[in-house]
Amino acid sequence: MTTLLHNALYLLPDCGAWERGDILLSDGRIAAAGAVPEGTEADETVDASGKLVIPGFINAHAHSYTGYLKGSVDCEPLDIYMLHAIAGGSFRSPREIYVSTMIEALEMLKGGTTAVVDHFSERPGLTPEGLRAAAEAFEHLGMRANIATMFADRDFLDTIPLLPGELPAEFRGARGGMAQSPEEYASVVEQAYLEARGRGDLVRITLGTDGPQRCTDKLLELTGELERKYRMGWQTHALEAKTQAIFARNQYGVGLVEHMHELGLLNDRLSLVHAVWLSEREMALCAGHGVNIVHCPGSNLHLGSGIAPLTRFCELGINVALGSDGGNCGGVAMPEQLRLAARLHRLTTPDYGKWLTAADVLRMDYAGGARVLMRATTGRISVGADADLVLLDISNVLWQPEGSLSCQLVYGESGANVNTVFVAGRKVLAGGRSTLVNEEELCAEAAEIAARLRRDAAPRFEAAARQAPYLRRMYLREMERTWPEKRLGYQM
Numbered sequence: 383m384t385t386l387l388h389n390a391l392y393l394l395p396d397c398g399a400w401e402r403g404d405i406l407l408s409d410g411r412i413a414a415a416g417a418v419p420e421g422t423e424a425d426e427t428v429d430a431s432g433k434l435v436i437p438g439f440i441n442a443h444a445h446s447y448t449g450y451l452k453g454s455v456d457c458e459p460l461d462i463y464m465l466h467a468i469a470g471g472s473f474r475s476p477r478e479i480y481v482s483t484m485i486e487a488l489e490m491l492k493g494g495t496t497a498v499v500d501h502f503s504e505r506p507g508l509t510p511e512g513l514r515a516a517a518e519a520f521e522h523l524g525m526r527a528n529i530a531t532m533f534a535d536r537d538f539l540d541t542i543p544l545l546p547g548e549l550p551a552e553f554r555g556a557r558g559g560m561a562q563s564p565e566e567y568a569s570v571v572e573q574a575y576l577e578a579r580g581r582g583d584l585v586r587i588t589l590g591t592d593g594p595q596r597c598t599d600k601l602l603e604l605t606g607e608l609e610r611k612y613r614m615g616w617q618t619h620a621l622e623a624k625t626q627a628i629f630a631r632n633q634y635g636v637g638l639v640e641h642m643h644e645l646g647l648l649n650d651r652l653s654l655v656h657a658v659w660l661s662e663r664e665m666a667l668c669a670g671h672g673v674n675i676v677h678c679p680g681s682n683l684h685l686g687s688g689i690a691p692l693t694r695f696c697e698l699g700i701n702v703a704l705g706s707d708g709g710n711c712g713g714v715a716m717p718e719q720l721r722l723a724a725r726l727h728r729l730t731t732p733d734y735g736k737w738l739t740a741a742d743v744l745r746m747d748y749a750g751g752a753r754v755l756m757r758a759t760t761g762r763i764s765v766g767a768d769a770d771l772v773l774l775d776i777s778n779v780l781w782q783p784e785g786s787l788s789c790q791l792v793y794g795e796s797g798a799n800v801n802t803v804f805v806a807g808r809k810v811l812a813g814g815r816s817t818l819v820n821e822e823e824l825c826a827e828a829a830e831i832a833a834r835l836r837r838d839a840a841p842r843f844e845a846a847a848r849q850a851p852y853l854r855r856m857y858l859r860e861m862e863r864t865w866p867e868k869r870l871g872y873q874m
């Protein structure tokens with residue numbers, strides 16, 4: 383299948399300059415950009431006049447399980463959020479996982495995202511059927527994805543800095559743990575990895591852990607072994623909240639990332655998500671080992687987790703990508719994440735020479751994201767790159783009159799002007815609608831499932847509501863604790 387985009391105004395790989403010309407898509411790749419050989423015949427020609435052509439955005443951290451949890455989180459910090467995420471995100475059938483994944487993925491696609499790391503959660507245990515359902519959702523929608531299998535083998539309530547006896551004993555046994563051993567988890571992941579590899583490259587299975595502090599060392603070491611065996615990549619949440627930094631220091635006597643270093647787990651196939659509370663020493667370790675960081679500014683603001691030291695990451699040469707986190711706490715539209723990444727950190731230094739430009743955050747999303755996905759041919763418009771392209775309609779008043787296109791893209795676009803999307807050369811969105819799934823039927827089924835899951839989860843939400851006051855007390859106490867890193871507006 384070949385497609386010719388005629389008269390396209392497209393973004394060059396440096397993300398600051400634009401060029402007008404034709405783009406030829408062939409066999410899933412960009413075969414020509416700018417000057418297409420005279421007399422080139424294509425199966426389809428698309429008139430790209432009045433449109434901008436950009437590489438599809440890369441969302442380097444999302445959670446497909448939050449597809450049913452939209453609008454469920456307001457004014458609660460991570461530790462309280464976790465109670466609700468566990469209560470609402472457990473006990474789903476493969477079909478329910480499929481529909482949730484598709485809802486979240488379709489929303490991303492409509493906002494111009496063509497590749498994602500889905501930090502995949504299945505509670506109480508990871509199953510081959512659940513992973514297959516998520517993979518099929520991405521395949522049926524035509525979206526590129528790395529499914530990173532989020533896992534932990536310690537109960538959440540055992541991994542926050544509660545004082546002895548602070549949580550009543552009645553909550554023991556209902557603490558949101560995983561009903562699976564590290565060996566079972568590793569076996570499921572390995573099987574799913576090999577199965578997905580046999581089906582092509584659009585969807586990959588990679589390793590993931592929830593947060594290292596929620597994993598036994600045995601699980602971390604087993605994950606590291608499996609990762610080294612296939613070099614498949616590993617994503618984990620890390621030091622998102624101050625309470626995690628405190629817990630890790632209590633638990634290990636050193637910082638969380640220092641502990642991972644002691645276990646020999648730091649390398650350039652690892653991505654740490656959030657990394658708000660990293661110490662200077664931990665940032666140096668990341669820089670020294672090529673560890674990637676996924677910055678999720680929307681989620682960090684929504685949950686009051688703090689402002690990640692993004693400027694410092696950049697100074698140290700750490701590869702940074704951008705992510706949305708769950709749709710219930712970050713908002714999956716990537717233009718907003720780019721905008722926040724550019725603007726938020728201007729409050730952290732008066733040296734505006736260090737402020738990130740629109741082109742900087744575009745490169746962060748595209749080149750930084752491609753490294754996290756370990757897909758070197760994704761995220762740019764050049765010959766040989768993946769044909770993952772978005773056509774934005776700029777003929778309307780939201781884009782007129784034209785100024786700096788990179789600035790307008792980052793500071794003005796919401797994703798609402800996404801018109802046509804190609805992934806691996808296949809047209810998966812046309813006129814803003816999926817070409818491959820029936821959106822109305824999908825939304826109707828998702829609404830029916832979400833209502834049923836809410837009913838089924840009611841007892842778990844009631845238990846979470848009883849636990850929440852104890853966690854609130856812990857949270858308010860620990861947030862007052864003097865701590866070397868300052869990441870909160872009221873402590874700066």
Ligand SMILES: [Zn+2]
Binds near residue numbers: 443444501707708
């Ligand atoms: Zn997350």
